[in-house]
Amino acid sequence: MLVLYNFDEIIDRRDTGSLKWHYSDDTIPLWVADMDFKAAQPILDTIEQVAQHGVLGYTKPTAALYESIIEWHGSRYDLRLDKQNILFSPGVVPSLALMMNIFTEVGAAVLVNDPIYTPFMTKVEQNSRKLVTSALKEVEGQYHLDLADIEAKIVEHEVKLYLLCNPHNPGGRVWTRDELEALLSICKKHNVAIVSDEIHQDLTLSGHTFTPFLTLAEGYAHKVVSLTSMTKTFNIAGIKGSMIFAKDEALIKKISQQQHLNDEYELNLFAYTVMQSAYEEGGEWLEQAFAYIETNIDLTLRFLEEHLPDIKVMRPEASYLIWLDCSAYAQDDQTLYDTLRDAEVELSAGIKYGAEGHLKMRLNVACPKALLIEGLNRIHAAFSDVVKES
Numbered sequence: 001m002l003v004l005y006n007f008d009e010i011i012d013r014r015d016t017g018s019l020k021w022h023y024s025d026d027t028i029p030l031w032v033a034d035m036d037f038k039a040a041q042p043i044l045d046t047i048e049q050v051a052q053h054g055v056l057g058y059t060k061p062t063a064a065l066y067e068s069i070i071e072w073h074g075s076r077y078d079l080r081l082d083k084q085n086i087l088f089s090p091g092v093v094p095s096l097a098l099m100m101n102i103f104t105e106v107g108a109a110v111l112v113n114d115p116i117y118t119p120f121m122t123k124v125e126q127n128s129r130k131l132v133t134s135a136l137k138e139v140e141g142q143y144h145l146d147l148a149d150i151e152a153k154i155v156e157h158e159v160k161l162y163l164l165c166n167p168h169n170p171g172g173r174v175w176t177r178d179e180l181e182a183l184l185s186i187c188k189k190h191n192v193a194i195v196s197d198e199i200h201q202d203l204t205l206s207g208h209t210f211t212p213f214l215t216l217a218e219g220y221a222h223k224v225v226s227l228t229s230m231t232k233t234f235n236i237a238g239i240k241g242s243m244i245f246a247k248d249e250a251l252i253k254k255i256s257q258q259q260h261l262n263d264e265y266e267l268n269l270f271a272y273t274v275m276q277s278a279y280e281e282g283g284e285w286l287e288q289a290f291a292y293i294e295t296n297i298d299l300t301l302r303f304l305e306e307h308l309p310d311i312k313v314m315r316p317e318a319s320y321l322i323w324l325d326c327s328a329y330a331q332d333d334q335t336l337y338d339t340l341r342d343a344e345v346e347l348s349a350g351i352k353y354g355a356e357g358h359l360k361m362r363l364n365v366a367c368p369k370a371l372l373i374e375g376l377n378r379i380h381a382a383f384s385d386v387v388k389e390s
Contacts, residue, residue, distance in 0.1 A: 005285060007037050007292040008368050023346070028375040031348040033169070033321060035235040035366035037292075040285030043234060046277040050270060059269040061088060068279035069243065077201070079212040079245075087244040087256055088267050092199050092227045093119045095244055096163065099225060100127040101258055102251075103193040109157040111150065114354035117169040117197070121354065124163075132157045135356050136171065141314055143171040145179055151186045161193045167200040167210065170323050170353050170362045172316025174208045177216070184216055193223040199242070200319045202233035202286065205294060208317040214247055221247035225255070232319075233286060234278045235366075241271035289366075293320045296365040296372055303373075307380045320366035323350070327359040329383045336361070343382035345375045 013021040013036065020034045038044075050056070066083045073079040089095045096119060104110060106128045112120045114133040124131045134150045136143040153159065164183070167174045175183075187194050196213035204210040217224040229242035246252045259265035267275075297315070300322060304311050310328035324347075330336035333351040336359055340347055350360025365372055 003041055003284065005038070005040075005288050007289065008370070009038065010368050010371060011036065011038060025344060027341075027344045027346050028371055028378065029346045030364045030367070030372070030375045031346045031362070033232060033319070033364060034237055035289070035320065036368060036371065037235055037289060037366065039236055040234060040278070040282045042281035042285075043236065043274055043277050046273050047270060050273050056269055059272055060266075061272055062276070065272055065276040068276045072279040073212070077210060077212050077215070079215055081245060084249070084252065085245055085247055087246075087252065087259065088265065089227075089242045089244050089259070090240050090264055090267065091231075092197055092229055092242045093123065094264055095227045095242060096120065096195070096197065097123045097127055098244075098255070098258060098262065098264065099161065099163075099193075099195045100124070100129055102225075102255055103161045103195070103223075104129055105160075108160045110161045110163060111153055111157075111159045111192075112163045113145070113165070113168075115170055115350065115357040115360070116163075116165055116354055118352050120163050120165065120197075129161075130157065132159055133354060136168075138314075141312070142317075143168060143173045143314070145175070145183060147182055147186060150183070151190070154186065154190045154192055159190070159192055161195065162187055164194060164196040164213065166196055166198055166213065167204060167318030169200060169319065170321055170348070170350070170357070170360075171314055172319055172321060172323060174204055174210055174317040177209075177211045180211055180213060180216055184213075184220065187223070188220050191223075194225075196224070196226045198226050198228045199232050201228060203290070203320065204318045205290070205297075205316065210318070214245055217247060222251050224248075225251070230275050230278045230282075234282050235289075236274060236278070239271050239274050241267045241275055293366055296320070296367075296369060297322065299369065299372065300363070300365050300376065303376045303380075307376075308383055311383075320364060322363045322365060324361045324363055325359065326361055326383075329386045330359060333359060339382050339386060340379065343378045345378040345382070347379075 020029045109130040110124045111132045114135045137146045226245045231237045312325035314323040337349045348362035350357030
């Protein structure tokens with residue numbers, strides 16, 4: 001039976017331990033990548049059934065769970081997986097750290113793009129690797145890989161590992177097959193391993209096509225790993241769980257051995273059961289949620305064009321995160337952030353995503369329209385005051 005979800009419902013998340021809603025004032029949080037929508041009913045039912053069973057003991061992935069993962073990725077992305085290609089991990093970020101030990105030694109160079117999701121940079125440095133960055137090129141309001149710069153940096157620094165974010169966070173690009181093939185060609189030429197964070201894959205917006213990197217890796221599978229999760233897709237980040245995909249038998253064995261050394265190869269009971277429920281029964285919720293999110297993206301772009309045309313907006317090709325160039329309204333990053341905080345609206349500061357995030361902000365629109373509109377009005381009021389003072 002079709003369930004119609006009410007994404008206009010405002011659910012009070014204050015005083016629940018919510019990271020997003022931790023404020024003591026009336027701040028509207030439009031920052032961390034966390035939707036303000038109730039999870040799909042089948043997921044909630046699954047959690048209730050597990051709790052009502054009453055025995056919450058040790059658990060392991062079932063054959064049905066593996067099949068749900070294989071079916072989801074095969075039917076949607078033509079990514080052909082077998083059980084032996086799949087490992088579980090508590091999260092994509094721990095897996096990024098794990099990959100340092102799989103593909104590099106201490107002191108080795110690891111290449112990432114700039115801007116990029118913050119842990120790409122911090123995990124490289126925290127694991128005593130050399131961080132090398134290649135700035136993305138902005139062309140006609142969208143980011144593009146600077147392939148010439150990427151190759152030059154690989155050669156100059158003897159890069160051993162490239163961490164790719166596809167779809168890209170924070171810019172929202174879904175890299176095309178041609179772009180990925182060109183990147184693969186460069187990495188193969190210089191024997192560079194590729195780890196592709198694909199956690200936003202299921203959030204690809206209308207008119208764009210996501211290409212899993214592993215579908216291109218034939219002949220180079222011993223150097224390619226993809227990381228993904230159901231948590232962003234179904235707004236269940238509080239239930240930790242993710243997957244590592246690799247096609248090469250020796251590589252998957254090496255990853256598994258390293259996971260056992262770190263004791264990071266198991267998920268909890270709720271993560272396993274919720275993952276299966278999401279992949280088997282969550283598609284209807286996801287379709288409705290994304291129709292709602294796309295209207296919020298359109299609403300936001302119209303609002304900014306009408307009221308704050310000096311903000312340069314990068315329309316996302318995936319996710320519910322919008323990258324904003326606010327350089328018309330501030331000269332330094334702290335002032336920009338404080339201006340919005342003083343207006344009791346919270347966005348993610350762009351500078352946290354690298355030097356290319358200077359005077360940029362990341363806006364999350366995955367919330368009820370009433371909250372979004374109020375947040376946008378506060379942004380408008382904050383920047384209107386700046387304009388009047390200048």
